[in-house]
Amino acid sequence: MYWENDISSTLLHTKFPTVFPTSISLTAFPFFGEASAKGPLQESKQVTAKVEKDKYVKGEVIVKFKDSVSIAKQNKTVETFGGEILSDSAEGKSPFKVLKVGNVEAVVKALNKNPNVEYAEPNYILSATWTPNDTYYSGYQYGPQNTSTNYAWDIARGSSSQEIAVLDSGVDYNHPDLATKTIRGYDFVDRDYTPMDLNGHGTHVAGTAAAATNNSTGVAGMAPNTRILAVRVLDANGSGSLANIANGIRYAADYGAEVINLSLGCDCASTTLESAVNYAWNKGSVLIAAAGNSGVSTTFEPASYANVIAVGAIDRYNRRASFSNYGTWVDVTAPGVDIASTVPNRGYSYMSGTSMASPHVAGLAALLAGQGRSNSQIRQAIQQTTDKISGTGSFFRYGKINSNRAVRY
Structure with missing residues (x-):
């Protein structure tokens, strides 16, 4: 079912021009029409997360x-x-x-x-890098519908006693779609407990995973009732050290976060990073990570590690995104092209990348965690209920996530 006042249901009947100017008042269009949300509509961007080799x-x-x-x-x-x-x-x-x-x-x-x-x-140094993408698709927040999450909400909506830890550039915890959902975790960049997002990447990821839903405002999150634990490990430029990220993973696990989203990574195998991942898995967290945006079959860490669910990106037509890394080391896919979500200063924007695909899977993991499942049970439910799409078995091991089937698995 669709909730009647969800943005995900009402926006399906609104059409946008194919290309937007780079700066438009948010109040000019129905999608960004709430009176309180004013600011420029940011250009669509392709988002990846990587590190230059030997940097x-x-x-x-x-x-x-x-x-x-x-x-x-x-x-x-x-x-x-x-x-x-x-x-x-x-x-x-x-x-x-x-x-x-x-x-x-x-x-x-x-x-x-x-x-x-x-x-x-x-x-x-690991980082989330941004590459402009000038094309807007005619639709907007198609992710929940494309993954049958709207039907899954009849069964599971997550739990307010659980958290999705967003390890990223921070989260704008004053955003109207995130303020009631966000727990201020540790800021490993500034060494304090005010993990405000000075980049935008983390806020966009957080909105896709668990923005406030059924509130007549902005966008709907994949896990409507689950809270967001903001852990800042990337600075204002979208870069963060291996030490901060590894310690951030351990921090989130010690906090008790059921789900940890990692829309970041590197092409450098790291014992420090893998040890942190294994630590979190053994503490009971399920870890979800972006597969990277280089369009190659080379593995990308931490996504490729055994105790992480690696997520590739597809578009609204279930086609593998040209920028998405691929191979049987990639576990599942999720929408990652022109994803509409929250950005700092009360805004909303379209972005593309495996960084945007990963929180779709993290949100589904949170729905399953809310049903009382362990991390291994969550992983099994996600992988065994995917839709087989073109590329399954070659570009990625399983297929596109199907939330409805997963919560009933």
């Missing part, structure tokens, strides 16, 4: 000492390389240390040969 924080190395190694031995080892231990993560729970060193490559190589060290690697 890392200058002079910083992540090292994980073996559990049996004493603090004294750890400090002595660090001193041997002329390094300095930087401050640990929030609440001092990080299992690894970040070192300030001179020659990153040389220190990483030497540390990995040290018998006291479990692993060492550069403190890579």
Whole structure:
């Protein structure tokens, strides 16, 4: 069923011009017509999340000492390389240390040969990058309908006692479609508890996953009743260090978030990142991640890790988006082309990318979590109920998510 005053039901009868100017008053069109939401309609953008190979924080190395190694031995080892231990993560729970060193490559190589060290690697920089996309599709928020989520809402709408952790550039927790839904988690960029979004990426992701729904305002979230835990790990430029992201994953898991959305990643295999993913999985979280937007079959991390559901992007016609990474390492697909969602300063915008596909799956995971399912049961329900579309079995292992079938699985 459609809820009568949902934006998802009423907008189906409104047509927009194919191309918009880059700046339009939101009050000029029915979609952005609420009197309180004023601001420019931002141009459609293709959003990806990646890191340039070998790009890392200058002079910083992540090292994980073996559990049996004493603090004294750890400090002595660090001193041997002329390094300095930087401050640990929030609440001092990080299992690894970040070192300030001179020659990153040389220190990483030497540390990995040290018998006291479990692993060492550069403190890579992960980022969400934006590429303009000038084309608007004639429709708008087609994601819930395309994935049969409107029918799933008859069975499950999530739970207000549960959270989708959005690890991203923060969330605009003053946005009218997010204010009542958002929990202010930790800001790993500014080291405080005000994870305000200064970029826009995280707010858009949060709106797709769990914007306030059935409130006659803006857009509908995939998980109407589930709350959003905002964890800021990307800065105003959309970039974030490996250390902050790994610690952010652990923070969300320790908080108890049932679902963790990661619309970010890198093309660099990282023990730090995979360890954080495994930690969260073992704590009971289900992790969803974007497959990347390079249009290649190369794996993209953390999406490719065993304990993560990798999400590719399709358009409204169930065609694989040309920018979406592909291969049997990609688990499922979801709408990721011209997705309408929330942006900072009370706004709404269309964006494209696997970053936009991932929160559709995170929202479905939240519906299933609200039914009392474990992370392994959630993953099984999502994967075993997909719609087989063109590319299933080659471009992605399963197919397009089907929320209605999943909540009844």
